[in-house]
Amino acid sequence: METIIRTQGLTKAYGRLRALDEVSIEVQPGQIYGLVGQNGAGKTTLIRLLTGLARPTSGSIELFGHATGLNEQRHRIGALIDAPALSLDLTARQNLEALRIQRGLAGRHWVDEALDLVGLADTGKKNARAFSLGMRQRLGLAAAFLGNPELLILDEPVNGLDPTWMVTIRRELVRRTHEEGATILVSSHLLAELDLFASWYGFIHHGRLAQQISAEQLHARCERGLRIAVDDPARAVTVLEESLGIRRYTVTGNEIVLTERLDEAAAINAGLVAAGIAVSALEARSMSLEDYFTEIVKGA
Numbered sequence: 001m002e003t004i005i006r007t008q009g010l011t012k013a014y015g016r017l018r019a020l021d022e023v024s025i026e027v028q029p030g031q032i033y034g035l036v037g038q039n040g041a042g043k044t045t046l047i048r049l050l051t052g053l054a055r056p057t058s059g060s061i062e063l064f065g066h067a068t069g070l071n072e073q074r075h076r077i078g079a080l081i082d083a084p085a086l087s088l089d090l091t092a093r094q095n096l097e098a099l100r101i102q103r104g105l106a107g108r109h110w111v112d113e114a115l116d117l118v119g120l121a122d123t124g125k126k127n128a129r130a131f132s133l134g135m136r137q138r139l140g141l142a143a144a145f146l147g148n149p150e151l152l153i154l155d156e157p158v159n160g161l162d163p164t165w166m167v168t169i170r171r172e173l174v175r176r177t178h179e180e181g182a183t184i185l186v187s188s189h190l191l192a193e194l195d196l197f198a199s200w201y202g203f204i205h206h207g208r209l210a211q212q213i214s215a216e217q218l219h220a221r222c223e224r225g226l227r228i229a230v231d232d233p234a235r236a237v238t239v240l241e242e243s244l245g246i247r248r249y250t251v252t253g254n255e256i257v258l259t260e261r262l263d264e265a266a267a268i269n270a271g272l273v274a275a276g277i278a279v280s281a282l283e284a285r286s287m288s289l290e291d292y293f294t295e296i297v298k299g300a
């Protein structure tokens with residue numbers, strides 16, 4: 001299957017500032033690709049380039065396997081960027097109706113579906129200007145969802161939503177990938193928030209892609225472990241393997257981290273000590289997602 005989004009060396013400079021610096025990402029069909037980065041990292045800039053709201057300084061973009069005729073391909077995208085591009089003088093229905101016509105979608109049911117989905121079907125004659133922040137955000141999402149686009153590009157989609165709506169929107173995003181074959185690129189400054197539903201991540205820092213990693217890999221790297229500091233790691237590893245049958249561990253300096261048999265700290269300690277190894281520390285370790293992110297961007 002074709003790669004849905006591919007960028008190579010994508011760069012956007014504003015004067016001397018490289019808001020995006022040589023970013024190469026790949027988003028495959030059916031993924032929920034979480035773009036994670038702190039404020040000012042370059043997430044919105046990347047999204048603006050992908051959706052054609054800004055032009056790259058250098059580098060390339062491919063959408064749905066096409067490197068040219070990108071504007072044509074962009075009709076297949078539903079996007080939510082910054083403050084949603086809506087008319088505040090129109091009602092929710094009027095806004096979506098205008099968009100429906102603009103996008104050439106036949107049938108008013110598209111508008112009804114989108115309004116129902118975001119809970120704005122009963123807002124009647126109220127103009128978007130009178131909407132709360134959360135309602136405007138939901139209207140922006142309805143606009144992105146309109147017509148079931150193959151690719152959704154959403155900049156901080158749950159911003160301003162209450163917890164109930166956050167859950168509803170996340171579920172809808174997952175449902176779209178599972179049941180309708182949609183692909184989603186979604187940005188957030190919170191990895192823990194994206195961890196509730198993303199399947200891949202791009203970590204972005206100071207305009208650069210620090211890492212691209214699957215949710216599975218990320219969880220494996222943040223796995224719980226038992227950290228053991230010893231005087232002689234080489235011999236300790238032999239004891240762990242031969243006497244205790246342990247296979248899953250990593251060694252860094254004089255520290256060993258086991259990722260199995262975590263409930264057997266006392267027996268492991270006794271086994272090492274009995275073999276004449278000095279154990280200076282033994283503790284459970286668990287790296288939070290945010291700790292992992294901080295580690296990765298420190299080296300970027």
Ligand SMILES: Nc1ncnc2c1ncn2[C@@H]1O[C@H](COP(=O)(O)OP(=O)(O)OP(=O)(O)O)[C@@H](O)[C@H]1O
Nearest residue numbers: 014017019037038039040041042043044045046189
């Ligand atoms: N039009 C512009 N002119 C000048 N600088 C800009 C422009 N747009 C973005 N920048 C700068 O580019 C950098 C990246 O901004 P961007 O909005 O992409 O970050 P972000 O990751 O989306 O941050 P946030 O989480 O705060 O939305 C920032 O330093 C920002 O000030």
